[in-house]
Amino acid sequence: MSFNSLGLSDALLKAVSKQGYTTPSPIQQKAIPLILERKDVLASAQTGTGKTAGFTLPMLQILSQGQQLRHRPIRALVLTPTRELAAQVYDNVKEYSAFLDIRSTVIFGGVNQRPQVATLRNGVDVLIATPGRLLDLHNQKLLSLANVEILVLDEADRMLDMGFLRDIKKIMSIMPAKRQNLLFSATFSKDIKALANDILHHPILVEATPENSTVDAIDQKVYRVAKGLKSDLLVKLISDGNWEQVLVFTRTKHGANKLTKKLISSNISAMAIHGNKSQGARTKALDGFKKGTTRVLVATDIAARGLDIPLLPHVVNYELPNISEDYVHRIGRTGRAGASGEAVSLVSADETSFLRDIEKLVGQRIPSEIIEGFEPDPNASTEPFKPGQGRQRNANPRNSNTNKPKSGNANRNRNNRNKRPNRHNDRKE
Incomplete structure (x- = not known):
């Protein structure tokens, strides 16, 4: 199977080719078509399986096909547990949107908020964020999530481990109830399933590899x-x-x-x-x-x-x-x-x-x-x-x-x- 068979646009296929990828990983093969159909997805995928492209590529396609609003409100939100993962996802979003009219940025704690706020004021379509800094800026009325169409929770199990459940619920409350939700987790614990029940609407379950499998090499x-x-x-x-x-x-x-x-x-x-x-x-x-x-x-x-x-x-x-x-x-x-x-x-x-x-x-x-x-x-x-x-x-x-x-x-x-x-x-x- 090639990326051409997944229903992605020419602009995205060109960006994927530029990164040197020719064959989609199992999680990409399963998740991308479902996300393009605007389904809510609950995916089991560990780091290193290509999961970031699995949600980034279809998300960018949906946004590029939608109506471009004049002031570019945040239309897609990707929540990650750590600064490093947020920066990595942002890099992927930039790479894959190279040939699209899509703006993106990343915000996280531990650094001065002023450059982040300046970028947000210019308008972005995709925001990648850690929960703490996101709520901080929202409480300062420096960003709005009123136009979010797609929510991605990346490494949701780790966010729960870090105690972000309360923050996640606060973030849910300040977004439109009608949106597409994508939840990616390395494991399907009891807590993850409970979170999925609260957030996802009739989700499709996707597993890239058997749960908790190890690498033979x-x-x-x-x-x-x-x-x-x-x-x-x-x-x-x-x-x-x-x-x-x-x-x-x-x-x-x-x-x-x-x-x-x-x-x-x-x-x-x-x-x-x-x-x-x-x-x-x-x-x-x-x-x-x-x-x-x-x-x-x-x-x-x-x-x-x-x-x-x-x-x-x-x-x-x-x-x-x-x-x-x-x-x-x-x-x-x-x-x-x-x-x-x-x-x-x-x-x-x-x-x-x-x-x-x-x-x-x-x-x-x-x-x-x-x-x-x-x-x-x-x-x-x-x-x-x-x-x-x-x-x-x-x-x-x-x-x-x-x-x-x-x-x-x-x-x-x-x-x-x-x-x-x-x-x-x-x-x-």
């Missing part, structure tokens, strides 16, 4: 290790393996910063990317990683969601996610486009149950080994870290300090401050 491996030895083991793996481009996942922002400092002190160039970083710092870190000047990018799940890093050879789970599906999202960033990739997980005793859940989800036992000198602590507790609570006491023997005793309450309070669950850490976009 990825070589998955587990290293059992004492928690306090994880950073040293990571340094050894990167150095001995001469790994030149490594994406490392931590559970928290604090953990990402701490690990980055450790890598740098070991003469391994590294930068962290998470919600507390300014937009300039996040852009710099990603650019350096893509160009090869930064060897290791340390990221939280939310900050890394939507990052487009082609031919990434190594992904490391420095800490296993407590949500099994996030493991699939993480390792799916390598082994793309037919290339081989390696996904390594450093697993301590308190992550044992997380590993079991992941193996159950992917339907296989992941090969495990122990490296001499980095053996797991036989006395460590296997009781897991629980979202909303601190780490279990004595799970990491290196964290205990017999010279400075603390009360049980003090330990718990300190841990609760520093070890918040990852899904809420990067809430504000």
Whole structure:
């Protein structure tokens, strides 16, 4: 099948050809015709499946065929959970609308709003936005959603994880009730289905790949290790393996910063990317990683969601996610486009149950080994870290300090401050 058979206009086909694409991906083949028919669509598609073009191309065609209003009000709104994903979608919209009379812009927090407001005042047809900045500008009466014809929720599952449900509902209330709705999510959780019921009208369900499937080209491996030895083991793996481009996942922002400092002190160039970083710092870190000047990018799940890093050879789970599906999202960033990739997980005793859940989800036992000198602590507790609570006491023997005793309450309070669950850490976009 070619793009010519999907019902797209010559202008869009020319733009697609200019980008070097000839054959649509499965999600594009299924979604584009339905969207062109003005159907509401609920699509399961992970990053790297071509989903952005799957909704961008038909959206642009519908807008180009509609009536062009004099003042160019916002006619299509694309909501994304993170700044990086918003910028990426905006780039795609610009590329695919190169031969159309369509104006677009992107707005997100962390940067000065004035240039964004100036562009909005000139009129745009397509707005790509993160929920926080969108509501902020709307509350200042600097934009209107009264003419929105098409709404896209991209990576809706991650938006719910980040706590954006209330914002999404507010945004729904300030748009016309009659509109086309497109919801894209990597998973169809109970919460996603509830959101779809609230937003979509008789939606068509589209699945590009079996839910939670993994990429066959990825070589998955587990290293059992004492928690306090994880950073040293990571340094050894990167150095001995001469790994030149490594994406490392931590559970928290604090953990990402701490690990980055450790890598740098070991003469391994590294930068962290998470919600507390300014937009300039996040852009710099990603650019350096893509160009090869930064060897290791340390990221939280939310900050890394939507990052487009082609031919990434190594992904490391420095800490296993407590949500099994996030493991699939993480390792799916390598082994793309037919290339081989390696996904390594450093697993301590308190992550044992997380590993079991992941193996159950992917339907296989992941090969495990122990490296001499980095053996797991036989006395460590296997009781897991629980979202909303601190780490279990004595799970990491290196964290205990017999010279400075603390009360049980003090330990718990300190841990609760520093070890918040990852899904809420990067809430504000």
